[in-house]
Amino acid sequence: MNKAVFYHAGCPVCVNAEERITEIVDRSRYDVEIVHLGENKGRIAEAEAAGVKSVPALVLNSDVLHINHGASMAEVKG
Amino acid sequence: MNKAVFYHAGCPVCVNAEERITEIVDRSRYDVEIVHLGENKGRIAEAEAAGVKSVPALVLNSDVLHINHGASMAEVKG
Secondary structure, three states, X not given: OEEEEEEEOOOHHHHHHHXXXXXXXXXXXXXXXXXXXXXXXXXXXXXXXXXXXXXXXXXXXXXXXXXXXXXXXXXXXX | XXXXXXXEOOOHHHHHHHHHHHHHEOOOOEEEEEEEOOOOHHHHHHHHHHOOOEEEXXXXXXXXXXXXXXXXXXXHHO
């Protein structure tokens, strides 16, 4: 099973992107973990190390797909 | 079958996003059409009407997911 991580911060743009992404992904091949960085600030470093510059973002192996723009990582850190 | 349209302009950012999106989408539920706007300038108006501001972008029904940033629509029109 492939792993994908969707990082977001609860913003409207994030919620919309999350709905669309979880809707289109082939769940028989991908396990999608949803991480709310506002509620899991301990995982911000991991997201940044993966290359996440803004949320919402989907990390697939070594690639980061920034999907629309909800908030920058600086804003997420608050 | 649901319809999704992936608009791009052949740029490296576009190619990478196309690979990831076509990889994760559940093809048993989604029919993904790939449209190269540089080669199909006649479809630029349709993309703009759907809300596409930059490429690569994935249009799902009434939602537009701008994925990373390859080029603005102004650049695509060139």
